[in-house]
Amino acid sequence: MGLVQNVIFGLVQGSYIAIAAIGFTMIYGIVNMINFAYGEYLTIGAFVGFVAATALPLPLPAAVLVAMAGAGVVSLLLAKAFFTPINHTGPVPMLLTSIGLGLVLRNVIRLGAGRSARRFDVDTVTYQFRGIPEVPIGPVDLLGDFFVTSEHLVVIGSALVVFLALHALLTRTDVGIAMRAMSDDVDLARVRGIDTQLIRNAVWVLAGMLAGLAGVLLGVQTNVSVSTGFSQILQILAAAILGGAGSPYGAIAGAYVIGLVLALSTAFLPASMTGVSSAMAFLVLVLVLLVKPSGIAGQEVREA
Amino acid sequence: MVANHTGTVNRRTLLKGVGAGGLAATAGCLGLGGGGGAVTIGQPAALTGQWDFLQPGVSKATDVAVQQINDAGLLDGRELAIERRDTAVEPQEARTVVTQLLENDDAVALLGLFSSELNPLYDFIQDQATPVITPWPGSNFLDTRGGDHGTPEDVSDDEWIWRTVISDTVHTAGAALRALDEDHDTVGIINGNTEGARSWVNGFRNAYEANDGTVAEQVEVSQGSSSYQSALDRLFESDFSAFAVSLPLEDATTLMSDWADGGYGRQPILSDPLAQQDLIDAVGEPLNGAWAASPGESGPNYSAFESAYQAGEGDAEINAWTAPAWDATIVTALAIERAGEATAEAVEQNLGPVSRGPGTEVADFTEGKEALANGDEINYQGAATDVSFTQFGNVLGSVVINQVQDQEFTQIDTITAQELQEFVPEGEY
Numbered sequence: 001m002g003l004v005q006n007v008i009f010g011l012v013q014g015s016y017i018a019i020a021a022i023g024f025t026m027i028y029g030i031v032n033m034i035n036f037a038y039g040e041y042l043t044i045g046a047f048v049g050f051v052a053a054t055a056l057p058l059p060l061p062a063a064v065l066v067a068m069a070g071a072g073v074v075s076l077l078l079a080k081a082f083f084t085p086i087n088h089t090g091p092v093p094m095l096l097t098s099i100g101l102g103l104v105l106r107n108v109i110r111l112g113a114g115r116s117a118r119r120f121d122v123d124t125v126t127y128q129f130r131g132i133p134e135v136p137i138g139p140v141d142l143l144g145d146f147f148v149t150s151e152h153l154v155v156i157g158s159a160l161v162v163f164l165a166l167h168a169l170l171t172r173t174d175v176g177i178a179m180r181a182m183s184d185d186v187d188l189a190r191v192r193g194i195d196t197q198l199i200r201n202a203v204w205v206l207a208g209m210l211a212g213l214a215g216v217l218l219g220v221q222t223n224v225s226v227s228t229g230f231s232q233i234l235q236i237l238a239a240a241i242l243g244g245a246g247s248p249y250g251a252i253a254g255a256y257v258i259g260l261v262l263a264l265s266t267a268f269l270p271a272s273m274t275g276v277s278s279a280m281a282f283l284v285l286v287l288v289l290l291v292k293p294s295g296i297a298g299q300e301v302r303e304a
Numbered sequence: 305m306v307a308n309h310t311g312t313v314n315r316r317t318l319l320k321g322v323g324a325g326g327l328a329a330t331a332g333c334l335g336l337g338g339g340g341g342a343v344t345i346g347q348p349a350a351l352t353g354q355w356d357f358l359q360p361g362v363s364k365a366t367d368v369a370v371q372q373i374n375d376a377g378l379l380d381g382r383e384l385a386i387e388r389r390d391t392a393v394e395p396q397e398a399r400t401v402v403t404q405l406l407e408n409d410d411a412v413a414l415l416g417l418f419s420s421e422l423n424p425l426y427d428f429i430q431d432q433a434t435p436v437i438t439p440w441p442g443s444n445f446l447d448t449r450g451g452d453h454g455t456p457e458d459v460s461d462d463e464w465i466w467r468t469v470i471s472d473t474v475h476t477a478g479a480a481l482r483a484l485d486e487d488h489d490t491v492g493i494i495n496g497n498t499e500g501a502r503s504w505v506n507g508f509r510n511a512y513e514a515n516d517g518t519v520a521e522q523v524e525v526s527q528g529s530s531s532y533q534s535a536l537d538r539l540f541e542s543d544f545s546a547f548a549v550s551l552p553l554e555d556a557t558t559l560m561s562d563w564a565d566g567g568y569g570r571q572p573i574l575s576d577p578l579a580q581q582d583l584i585d586a587v588g589e590p591l592n593g594a595w596a597a598s599p600g601e602s603g604p605n606y607s608a609f610e611s612a613y614q615a616g617e618g619d620a621e622i623n624a625w626t627a628p629a630w631d632a633t634i635v636t637a638l639a640i641e642r643a644g645e646a647t648a649e650a651v652e653q654n655l656g657p658v659s660r661g662p663g664t665e666v667a668d669f670t671e672g673k674e675a676l677a678n679g680d681e682i683n684y685q686g687a688a689t690d691v692s693f694t695q696f697g698n699v700l701g702s703v704v705i706n707q708v709q710d711q712e713f714t715q716i717d718t719i720t721a722q723e724l725q726e727f728v729p730e731g732e733y
Contacts, residue, residue, distance in 0.1 A: 005537055006534050006537060009531060009534050009537070010534075012531070012533075013530065013531050016530075110352060116357060116582055117553065117554045117557050117582070117586070118586075119557070119561070119585070119586040124564075124565050126565055126566070126567055128567070147566060147567065149565045149566075218530055221530065221531065222530050222531065222557075222558040222561070223554065223557050223558060223561075223586060225554055227554070231528040231529070231530065232530060262529075262531075262534070263531075263533075263534040264534075266525075266534035266535050266538060267534050267537060267538050271521060271522060271523055271524075271538075272524070274523050274524055274525065274535060274538060275497040275524035275525055275526050276526070277526065277534075278526050278529070
C-alpha cells in the first residue's frame, strides 16, 4: 500500500465534500450568503435516508432519492422561514442567522434522534488489487497492493453523476443559464426578465438535495449521527473558498484538493503530526489564496 | 405597668424577625448545617457530546442510590437532591456548570467531571474548595493529585478530587499484561487527540513497554473525521501482531468499520469505553475476537448494587462507570451522615474516614447510617471496588477482560486487584 491507496482515499473523501460544496457555493453565488447551517442539511438528509432505508424499508437507491427530496424540501422551507425575510439586510445578519439556525437544528435533531450513531445496513465488497508491479517514484511507490470497496465506488460514481448532471443543468437548461446569469449580476438578470425569486427557490432546493445525497453517502461510509454534517462544514467551506466562492466547478476542484491533502498528509507526515492533517488542508487553502485570492476558479476581485 | 404595645410591631423588630425566619428557613439550602431543607449534590453530566452514550447508566445508578438514601433518611429526614447539568464533556462548559451548581444550586459536593474536564480545570477546582467525587476519570494526571493526603481533619493540604473508578494506570496495565500474555510482544497504537484518549494510551504504553513490549507505531488522529482510512493505512505499514484503539465510540465506529472494509486483520485491543454493543452492531463479524480491559466489578457489594439497579426505573445498560457512580453517591452521603452536617468542608473531611479506616464494614447507606447512629466508625464496601481511598483519593480494583464472541461482549477473564498492585504500587496511582 502507499501512494495509490491514499489517492483513492483522498478521491473518496473529496467526492462527498465536492457534492456538498457545490450546493454550498451555489447558495453563496446566487443568494449571496454563507450558510453555516448547511452542515445540518447533510445530517437531515442522512437521517431521512436512514429512516427510509430501515423503517420503510426501501432499497438504498430509493432511500437516497427520499433523502434528497426531504433535504431539498427542508432547505426551501428553512429559507422561506428564516433567510428570505432578511435577505435585504446584507450578508452579516444572514450569516449570523445561519449560525443560530444551525445550532437550533442540531439540538432539535439530537432531541428527536437521540445519541447513538447508526450504520446503514449495506454489504461492503472489497476489491483487492495485489501484486501490481511497483514503480518507484522517488521515496514512494506509485503502485503496489491496494484495495477499493464498493462504498468507495458508490461515492466516486455518485459524484461523477452529479458533476455531469450539474454541467448539463448549467449549460443546457434555461434554469441553469438563469442561475449563471444571476451569479454574474443579479440586477442585470432581473431586468432581462429572469424571475430571480424562482431561481433562488430552485437553488435552495438543489442545494438541499445535494446536501441530502452527501449526507447519505457520508452515512454509508461512516455512520449517521447528530454530528454527521457539522463535522464536515469546515471542509465544505474550505473547498468552496479554495475553488472560488460561488463557482460550482471550482468547488469540485477545491474539494478534491482538500480530500487529497487530508489523505496524503495523514499518510506521509511524521507519526507525531498525523493528528493535525485537517490543519494541513487549511494550510493549503491559505497558501493557494495567497497566490490566487479569488480561489482556483473564482473571478478576479474587481476594484470598486 | 402596662407595656407600651399598641397592636403594631416595631419596624426594626419586624425586619429582624423576618430576617431570622428567612435565615432559618434557608439554612439547609445554604449548607449552614442542621436545617430541614434538601441537601443538594451536583452532577456535571455528559448528557450530550461524544461520551453521552455512557451517561444513562450513570444517571440511573445515581438516581437509584439517591432514592435508597432518601428512603433511609439523610441527617434525620433531610432529602438528598441531585441537580444534574450538562457539560457535553467540554472544559469551558464544565467550568460554567460547576459554577452554576455551586453558586445557583448550592451543591455541597459534585459527582462528576471527566478527565478531559478535570485536568484543564484542576486549579479552578482547587479554588472552589468543594469535593468532586467522580466515577469518570481514568487520567493518570490524577494518579498523584487529589484526595486529602491522609489527613482528614486538615483540609489545607487537600486537593478536593476523589474518584471511585480505577485509574487508567491500573486498567491499562491490565490490558498491557493481557496483550503480553497472548504473546503480542509488538503492537501498534491508534488514538484520538483528546485528554481521555491520550491518557488511556499513555497508561497502556507505559505498562506495556515497562514489561518489555515494543510499540512499532503510534498514530494519533483528529477526532470527528469522516474517514480514518489513511491513518489506518499508515499504521498497518508497520509490523505488529495486535493494535490498540483509544477513541470515543462514534469515531471508533468509523475507524473500525474502515478497518473491517480494508481487511487489515490482526488483533484489536479496545479501550474500555468501546466495550459497547453498538460498536459490534456497527462493525459486524470482523470484530469477533477483539477485547477490552475494563474496570471490574470487584466491589464486595456489587450484587447488592446490581439488584437495586435492575429494580430501578429505566432500561439503561450497565457500563464500566455505572457501579462507580453508585459508589460515589453512597460514599458522599455517608460522609454527610458522619459529619452530621451538609457543607463542602464537612464532606471533604469525612470521605476518608467512612471509606478506609477501621470500623464496621457496611454495604449500603442504611447500614452505614445505623452504625454511625450507634457511635461506630464505618468502612464502606462498594460495588465497583471496596472504595478504600488512597491519600490521593484513588481506588484500586480488578480489571475484567471482555471479548467479542458471537456478536456480543463476553467476560472471559479477570485480573485481580492484587495482581495489578504488583505493577502499580500505591503511591503511583
